[in-house]
Amino acid sequence: MKIREASYDNLVECADIKFKADGSKYSKNEMALNLKYLKKYYENKDSKIIVAGETEIFGYIIYTFDIWNNSVKVDFIYVRPDKQGIKIGSSLLDFVIKEATNKNYRIIFVETKKTENRAIEFYKKNGFIINCIIQERYKNDDALIMSKHL
Numbered sequence: 580m581k582i583r584e585a586s587y588d589n590l591v592e593c594a595d596i597k598f599k600a601d602g603s604k605y606s607k608n609e610m611a612l613n614l615k616y617l618k619k620y621y622e623n624k625d626s627k628i629i630v631a632g633e634t635e636i637f638g639y640i641i642y643t644f645d646i647w648n649n650s651v652k653v654d655f656i657y658v659r660p661d662k663q664g665i666k667i668g669s670s671l672l673d674f675v676i677k678e679a680t681n682k683n684y685r686i687i688f689v690e691t692k693k694t695e696n697r698a699i700e701f702y703k704k705n706g707f708i709i710n711c712i713i714q715e716r717y718k719n720d721d722a723l724i725m726s727k728h729l
């Protein structure tokens with residue numbers, strides 16, 4: 580599976596994967612808003628969007644380098660539901676970890692909802708530990724901060 584930087588043309592497919600992975604129903608407004616955020620990340624010089632796949636996209640990860648404190652934040656990771664469980668997410672995360680390690684970043688971290696068991700297990704399996712809980716970070720949920728030293 581090819582892991583590579585996203586092109587601008589891939590962003591619509593990435594937006595589609597997010598909606599499929601979230602199990603959300605399509606609304607034109609939500610789709611447009613999501614695409615707007617993806618474009619912002621694409622244009623941000625400190626962020627990167629990495630995709631799995633060539634002609635067809637199976638998943639993507641977005642991350643942001645924080646040069647000031649030498650850390651990397653995973654902003655989003657999504658794998659198409661019909662391709663989950665076959666290590667695409669792990670390959671995307673590995674790509675980021677390797678790049679961050681090569682660039683001498685100190686730590687990689689992520690924020691996830693406390694009830695997102697699948698994501699929490701995924702990060703644990705990939706060597707992240709839980710650092711803290713932010714209570715009531717979301718309307719109906721707490722947030723977990725998870726990290727891995729590089």
Ligand SMILES: CC(C)(COP(=O)(O)OP(=O)(O)OC[C@H]1O[C@@H](n2cnc3c(N)ncnc32)[C@H](O)[C@@H]1OP(=O)(O)O)[C@@H](O)C(=O)NCCC(=O)NCCS
Pocket residue numbers: 600601654655656657658659662663664665666667668669670691695696697698700701702704
């Ligand atoms: C979380 C997500 C990115 C994982 O990607 P994936 O390609 O399916 O994960 P992998 O195949 O690399 O799995 C690696 C490990 O994660 C854990 N894991 C993955 N899916 C899991 C599930 N449904 N339940 C429990 N553990 C799971 C397992 O420990 C797995 O290792 P194993 O297969 O040896 O048991 C993917 O399920 C997804 O897109 N979910 C919806 C969006 C989301 O929650 N994103 C994260 C928050 S931003």
